[in-house]
Amino acid sequence: MDNEVHRIPASRLKDLCLQVFSRMGMTDEDGRLTAEVLLSADLRGIDSHGVARLGFYVNGMRNGVMLPRGEALVVTETPSTALIDAGGGMGVPVSVRAMRMAIEKARQVGMGWVNVRNSNHYGIAGYYAMMALEHDFIGISMTNSAVFVVPTFGRDSMLGTNPIALAAPALHERPFVLDMATSVVPFGKLETYNRLGKSLPPGWAIDENGNPTSDPATVIEHARAGSFRGGLAPLGGTGEENGGHKGYGLVLLVDILCGVLPGALYANLMYPKTEEGHPLPSGIGHTFAALRIDAIRPVDEFKASMDDLQRRLKDAPKAEGQDRIYIHGEKEFEEAERRMRDGIPLNPKVYTDLKKIASELDVPFD
Amino acid sequence: MDNEVHRIPASRLKDLCLQVFSRMGMTDEDGRLTAEVLLSADLRGIDSHGVARLGFYVNGMRNGVMLPRGEALVVTETPSTALIDAGGGMGVPVSVRAMRMAIEKARQVGMGWVNVRNSNHYGIAGYYAMMALEHDFIGISMTNSAVFVVPTFGRDSMLGTNPIALAAPALHERPFVLDMATSVVPFGKLETYNRLGKSLPPGWAIDENGNPTSDPATVIEHARAGSFRGGLAPLGGTGEENGGHKGYGLVLLVDILCGVLPGALYANLMYPKTEEGHPLPSGIGHTFAALRIDAIRPVDEFKASMDDLQRRLKDAPKAEGQDRIYIHGEKEFEEAERRMRDGIPLNPKVYTDLKKIASELDVPFD
Numbered sequence: 001m002d003n004e005v006h007r008i009p010a011s012r013l014k015d016l017c018l019q020v021f022s023r024m025g026m027t028d029e030d031g032r033l034t035a036e037v038l039l040s041a042d043l044r045g046i047d048s049h050g051v052a053r054l055g056f057y058v059n060g061m062r063n064g065v066m067l068p069r070g071e072a073l074v075v076t077e078t079p080s081t082a083l084i085d086a087g088g089g090m091g092v093p094v095s096v097r098a099m100r101m102a103i104e105k106a107r108q109v110g111m112g113w114v115n116v117r118n119s120n121h122y123g124i125a126g127y128y129a130m131m132a133l134e135h136d137f138i139g140i141s142m143t144n145s146a147v148f149v150v151p152t153f154g155r156d157s158m159l160g161t162n163p164i165a166l167a168a169p170a171l172h173e174r175p176f177v178l179d180m181a182t183s184v185v186p187f188g189k190l191e192t193y194n195r196l197g198k199s200l201p202p203g204w205a206i207d208e209n210g211n212p213t214s215d216p217a218t219v220i221e222h223a224r225a226g227s228f229r230g231g232l233a234p235l236g237g238t239g240e241e242n243g244g245h246k247g248y249g250l251v252l253l254v255d256i257l258c259g260v261l262p263g264a265l266y267a268n269l270m271y272p273k274t275e276e277g278h279p280l281p282s283g284i285g286h287t288f289a290a291l292r293i294d295a296i297r298p299v300d301e302f303k304a305s306m307d308d309l310q311r312r313l314k315d316a317p318k319a320e321g322q323d324r325i326y327i328h329g330e331k332e333f334e335e336a337e338r339r340m341r342d343g344i345p346l347n348p349k350v351y352t353d354l355k356k357i358a359s360e361l362d363v364p365f366d
Numbered sequence: 367m368d369n370e371v372h373r374i375p376a377s378r379l380k381d382l383c384l385q386v387f388s389r390m391g392m393t394d395e396d397g398r399l400t401a402e403v404l405l406s407a408d409l410r411g412i413d414s415h416g417v418a419r420l421g422f423y424v425n426g427m428r429n430g431v432m433l434p435r436g437e438a439l440v441v442t443e444t445p446s447t448a449l450i451d452a453g454g455g456m457g458v459p460v461s462v463r464a465m466r467m468a469i470e471k472a473r474q475v476g477m478g479w480v481n482v483r484n485s486n487h488y489g490i491a492g493y494y495a496m497m498a499l500e501h502d503f504i505g506i507s508m509t510n511s512a513v514f515v516v517p518t519f520g521r522d523s524m525l526g527t528n529p530i531a532l533a534a535p536a537l538h539e540r541p542f543v544l545d546m547a548t549s550v551v552p553f554g555k556l557e558t559y560n561r562l563g564k565s566l567p568p569g570w571a572i573d574e575n576g577n578p579t580s581d582p583a584t585v586i587e588h589a590r591a592g593s594f595r596g597g598l599a600p601l602g603g604t605g606e607e608n609g610g611h612k613g614y615g616l617v618l619l620v621d622i623l624c625g626v627l628p629g630a631l632y633a634n635l636m637y638p639k640t641e642e643g644h645p646l647p648s649g650i651g652h653t654f655a656a657l658r659i660d661a662i663r664p665v666d667e668f669k670a671s672m673d674d675l676q677r678r679l680k681d682a683p684k685a686e687g688q689d690r691i692y693i694h695g696e697k698e699f700e701e702a703e704r705r706m707r708d709g710i711p712l713n714p715k716v717y718t719d720l721k722k723i724a725s726e727l728d729v730p731f732d
Contacts, residue, residue, distance in 0.1 A: 078476030080446040081661040110444030111479045115662050138627070151679055153688040158679060168622050176622060178615040184608055203608050210685025235609045236601055242550055242569050242608070243601045249544040249694045250616075252675075256534050256542060260671045261504070263663050267678050295447040296481050297629050305626045309618075312633050313517055313524060319576025322519040328615045 006351045007343035013051050014039045016354065019363040020054060024061045025068040030093040037092045037123040042344045045335035046179075048188045049124045052350045056121070057090070058357055065279050066090050066120045072097065080105050082114045083262050088281045091122035099128040099141065099288040106137055106290035115262035117285040121145070125165035126179030126329075132290045133169045136299045140289040141165045144258040146282075147268050148187045148223065150231045152240060152248045155210030157223075157231030158268050160284075161186060162254035167329070169293075170306035177329025182250040183232040187223070190216040190232070203237030203244075206230050212238045226277060228268060258285045372717045373709035379417050380405045382720065385729040386420060390427045391434035396459040403458045403489040408710045411701035412545075414554045415490045418716045422487070423456070424723055431645050432456050432486045438463065446471050448480045449628050454647045457488035465494040465507065465654040472503055472656035481628035483651040487511070491531035492545030492695075498656045499535050502665045506655040507531045510624040512648075513634050514553045514589065516597045518606060518614045521576030523589075523597030524634050526650075527552060528620035533695070535659075536672035543695025548616040549598040553589070556582040556598070569603030569610075572596050578604040592643060594634060624651045 014035045021031030034057070042050030060066035070089015074082055082101055086094040098114040105112025122128075125141045132139025145160035161183040168176045184204050193200055194216040207213035208222060208229035222229040234247030259266025264285025272280045293302050310327050318325060339345075346354070358365035380401045387397030400423070408416030426432035436455015440448055448467055452460040464480040471478025488494075491507045498505025511526035527549040534542045550570050559566055560582040573579035574588060574595035588595040600613030625632025630651025638646045659668050676693050684691060705711075712720070724731035 076662060078658070078661045081476035081657070083662045109475050110447035111477050113477045113657060138623075151682065151691050153685050153691050154679070155683045155685045158682050166619050166622075168626075176618065178619055180609075180612040180615055182612075184602070201607050206685070210683070210688065235612055236550070237603075237608060241567050242603060243546075243613075245692070245694075246546040246548075246601055247609075249546055252542065252694065253532050253544055255675070256532075256672070257504075260534075260668060260675055261659065261662050263667065263671070266671070267675055291447070291479060292444070293627065295444045296442060296449045296627055301629065302626060305629070305632070306622070309621070309626055309633055313520070316517065316524050317521045317576070319519050319521045319572070322576065325517050325519050326611070328611075328618065 003348055005348070006346045008346060009343050010039050010043055010340060013042065013344055016358060016363065016365050017051065017054060020058065020357060020361055021068075023361040023363060024058060026090065027069065030069075030090060033096045034090060034092040037096070037127050040127050041124045043336040043339045044124070044126075044332035045339070046124055046332070048186060050344070051346070051354060053121070053123075055353050055357055060120065063279055065281050070094070079109045080111050080113060084114065084116045086116050086119035088118055089120070091120040091286075094119055095122040095128055095286055095288070096131070098286065099131045099139070099290070102288045102290040103132060103135055103137060103139075106292045106295075107135070110292050110295040112290045114288045115258070115285060116288070117262035117264035118281070119264070119284055119286060120282050121284075122286055124179060125163040126167065126177050128288055129165040129167035129179070130175070130177060133167055133175050135290075136169055136293055138291040138293060139167045140291075141287065142254045142258050143286040144255050144264070144266060144270060144284050146271050147228060148232045149183050149234055149251055150206045150210070152234065152245045153210070155206065155208065155230065156268075157228040159251045159255055160270060161232065162251050162258070164250065164254060168306060169303055170310060171300070171303035173307045173310040174327070174330055174333050176306065176310070176327060177332065179329075182235055182247055182254060184235050184237055184247065185232065187232060190220055194220055203233055203242065206233055206238055226273065257287045261285075261287075369714055371714070372712045374712060375709050376405050376409055376706060379408065379710055382724060382729065382731050383417065383420060386424065386723060386727055387434075389727040389729060390424060392456065393435065396435075396456060399462045400456060400458040400489075403462075403493050406493050407490045409702040409705050410490070410492070410698035411705070412490055412698070414552060416710070417712070417720060419487070419489075421719050421723055424727075426486065427456075429645055431647050436460070445475045446477050446479060450480065450482045452482050452485035454484055455486070457486040457652075460485055461488040461494055461652055461654070462497070464652065465497045465505070465656070468654045468656040469498060469501055469503060469505075472658045472661075473501070476658050476661035478656045480654045481624070481651060482654070483628035483630035484647070485630070485650055485652060486648050487650075488652055490545060491529040492533065492543050494654055495531040495533035495545070496541070496543060499533055499541050501656075502535055502659055504657040504659060505533045506657075507653065508620045508624050509652040510621050510630070510632060510636060510650050512637050513594060514598045515549050515600055515617055516572045516576070518600065518611045519576070521572065521574065521596065522634075523594040525617045525621055526636060527598065528617050528624070530616065530620060534672060535669055536676060537666070537669035539673045539676040540693070540696055540699050542672065542676070542693060543698065545695075548601055548613055548620060550601050550603055550613065551598065553598060556586055560586055569599055569608065572599055572604055592639065623653045627651075627653075
């Protein structure tokens with residue numbers, strides 16, 4: 001394995017995804033949507049949710065955990081809400097359609113709210129929230145997800161890292177795009193620290209006895225063994241002193257809206273396994289919402305205020321040693337411009353994995 | 367001033383509020399709603415938002431900053447959304463009506479979303495979210511609020527402590543009621559530490575140079591002087607290491623939905639003052655939303671899953687030294703039972719303030 005970082009044009013990686021998804025039996029349209037969401041993560045610098053996940057999706061389809069052609073059905077519907085059963089299919093295509101439905105409902109009655117159940121990993125939450133922007137709507141997206149988070153005062157992982165995303169347009173400034181896990185950090189960050197032999201900052205992780213720990217190795221070991229002992233702290237850290245109970249509350253909020261409400265799996269029921277340890281369908285659920293801005297206030301006025309809000313923050317005095325105050329989404333938009341120009345940097349492991357997938361499926365990639 | 371904690375029955379404090387609000391010129395109905403929300407905070411143990419605020423409301427009405435009979439008007443409306451201009455009136459009555467409207471819209475089209483602008487302090491966010499519970503709906507409430515929060519990498523207070531509340535019913539278990547400021551702690555907590563001569567835990571506050579500080583005194587001094595130098599960190603603390611940028615994102619999310627969207631004030635425009643330092647109307651805004659659970663899934667199934675979710679968490683293994691994992695709202699429901707039975711404990715300062723208000727307005731209270 002070489003040690004080089006490979007820079008590959010987004011279009012070439014997208015091509016690879018399209019062909020891989022086609023080989024796995026997805027329709028052209030579903031493959032296109034899924035490739036689009038993966039590449040959107042890679043462009044925005046969210047490497048953990050881009051083509052680095054291609055193997056995860058391929059394995060999911062191979063194991064029968066994700067159906068390449070799952071049949072999504074609308075279960076219930078009102079003028080402003082709907083519930084879709086994803087039929088155990090891939091997470092992205094049903095999510096794009098659910099968000100489109102939320103947007104259409106918002107267009108008709110002001111606000112749209114669509115839940116999805118019986119789904120799978122849907123990529124970056126922010127993608128769906130951002131779908132609302134071209135319509136001058138506010139977009140919201142949430143999902144429950146793999147179990148890594150320990151509740152306040154607990155010792156076992158019981159909940160997902162459950163992200164929340166909200167996007168709102170601006171006029172001359174960039175849109176506001178918040179896309180955040182409700183855990184203090186993603187699990188991948190523990191793996192990075194472990195690889196570098198670094199201690200974790202206080203408040204990130206919890207050991208098998210429920211105590212704060214600075215050692216990523218044992219937490220990772222337990223997770224890999226499929227035990228739920230120890231895990232990540234919610235946003236706000238361990239205990240209540242720095243508001244860990246608030247982060248735990250946000251994790252639960254997402255689990256209630258995405259898991260309990262649509263009748264999806266939730267808490268430590270998600271990502272179940274057979275007694276032999278084989279993965280079963282993840283059973284997760286999602287929430288998509290869209291709000292028509294001009295149902296509340298003229299869009300131009302709203303956007304002008306969004307610009308003003310952003311400029312106030314950017315022009316505010318900086319902390320010593322800092323030269324910039326950021327708006328959420330800003331770093332990612334800038335990264336997308338760079339990566340669109342210079343290509344997507346793939347670390348050697350991801351590059352090797354993609355070569356392997358391509359070769360196994362007899363798809364050209366070099 | 368005596369040093370005793372006075373325990374007073376909720377009904378007597380409510381009576382006091384009713385008479386005070388009547389003297390200030392509020393209608394009986396508006397006074398009743400406002401007293402109800404204040405006492406609900408006192409019962410639930412959120413002392414900072416109960417009768418301790420009565421003087422703040424009385425002063426607001428005396429200064430002309432809050433109109434006792436502000437005229438609220440529906441500005442825009444769609445089947446699922448509305449915008450109400452509160453006309454500079456008291457925050458509570460318009461908020462109760464806005465939440466009722468959101469609930470009615472949810473009943474009719476599945477989901478309701480109502481914004482309020484040109485309003486004032488509305489008490490505890492959780493009250494409005496909880497109004498949805500008796501209808502078996504999910505309730506959401508948010509507001510922007512007085513400027514105490516420093517954005518990540520900033521040095522000045524630029525944003526409110528902007529709370530988020532969500533309530534969802536359960537079957538045999540208590541409802542889930544999340545009601546959280548998006549700052550790491552409320553400003554009042556700095557005052558408590560200052561009074562006790564204690565140092566602040568790391569990550570709570572930021573000094574006038576934008577550095578983390580453990581000294582509450584100077585932060586409080588700047589706030590009292592009406593300068594915006596230093597302030598509270600968002601949930602996640604100072605900097606980005608523990609996710610302070612996520613908390614900052616949640617603060618902004620609330621400011622966008624409650625301030626920018628309805629055309630209310632936002633960021634450091636809120637709670638403006640004249641050049642001489644006299645307060646002007648706060649100009650804040652709120653968001654209320656209701657979601658009909660049975661638009662998505664049968665209510666009984668939803669509630670049974672809520673019970674199961676709660677029991678899974680409560681029965682999960684505890685951290686060393688802990689004997690309980692809480693669900694949000696649980697502590698407050700238990701406190702409300704105690705206080706309904708034993709009375710509301712008032713510290714000497716609050717008790718003295720109430721006596722003074724009563725005496726000034728010629729209302730019996732002893």
